[in-house]
Amino acid sequence: ETGVTQTPRHLVMGMTNKKSLKCEQHLGHNAMYWYKQSAKKPLELMFVYSLEERVENNSVPSRFSPECPNSSHLFLHLHTLQPEDSALYLCASSQGLGGLSYNEQFFGPGTRLTVL
Amino acid sequence: AQSVTQPDIHITVSEGASLELRCNYSYGATPYLFWYVQSPGQGLQLLLKYFSGDTLVQGIKGFEAEFKRSQSSFNLRKPSVHWSDAAEYFCAVVRQKGAQKLVFGQGTRLTINP
Numbered sequence: 439e440t441g442v443t444q445t446p447r448h449l450v451m452g453m454t455n456k457k458s459l460k461c462e463q464h465l466g467h468n469a470m471y472w473y474k475q476s477a478k479k480p481l482e483l484m485f486v487y488s489l490e491e492r493v494e495n496n497s498v499p500s501r502f503s504p505e506c507p508n509s510s511h512l513f514l515h516l517h518t519l520q521p522e523d524s525a526l527y528l529c530a531s532s533q534g535l536g537g538l539s540y541n542e543q544f545f546g547p548g549t550r551l552t553v554l
Numbered sequence: 555a556q557s558v559t560q561p562d563i564h565i566t567v568s569e570g571a572s573l574e575l576r577c578n579y580s581y582g583a584t585p586y587l588f589w590y591v592q593s594p595g596q597g598l599q600l601l602l603k604y605f606s607g608d609t610l611v612q613g614i615k616g617f618e619a620e621f622k623r624s625q626s627s628f629n630l631r632k633p634s635v636h637w638s639d640a641a642e643y644f645c646a647v648v649r650q651k652g653a654q655k656l657v658f659g660q661g662t663r664l665t666i667n668p
Contacts, residue, residue: 442597447595469654478660479660480657480658480659480660481646481656481658483655483656486654494655528597528598530597530598532654535654539605540586540605540648541654543654543656545597545598545599547597548597
C-alpha cells in the first residue's frame, strides 16, 4: 500500500449503530487529519492530530470520536449519527504541522457514509 | 466573513478548449493558496500552490494559476483541456505562515464535452 488509505470505502449505517472509519498513512508522516465533505458545502476540517495528540477539534459533535493510536493510524468512531452526517469523510496526513512553513497534506480517497 | 469563493459551481467546456476556474479569497493578508483536484472516487490531489514570489505558478497536468493581489484572486487555467480533466476542482487557503488549517471553497465541477 502507498499513500493514504481509508477503509471502508462505503458505509451505510442506522442511527443507532456504532461503526468506525479507519485511515492509514504509509508516508512516514506524524500529523493526521479528518475532513468532512458534505454535498453543497465546502470541505470542513474536523480534527487534527500531531504525534498522536489531538491538537484541534473544530466544534465537532461528540457523536464523532477520533482516535490516533500511533502516527500511522487514525480512526473515527461513530455512534448515534443523524442523517445529516451523511457525507464523504476524508483523511489526510502531513509531515508535521508546519512550524515556519506549510507541510503539504496528502489525502486518502475517503469513506462515503450514508446514515439512514 | 473570511472565506474562499469559487463563483462557478459547474463549468462545461469542449475538449481542446481553454479553461479558467475562478477563486477569490477575503483575507486581509495574502494567505497561502492552493488548487486541488478530486476525480470521482478519489481523494484530493494537489495541482499547485502559491506561497510567495512569482505570481504565475505552474502545476501538474499542464495547469497554471495566477495570483492577483489587487483582485484577491487565484484563478486556475489550462490552455487545452483533455477529457481526463473532468473532475471537481477546489481552491483552498491557509491563512497564515505556520498554520496547517486548509479552508476550502465550494468547488467547481468541470465537465468536458467530446
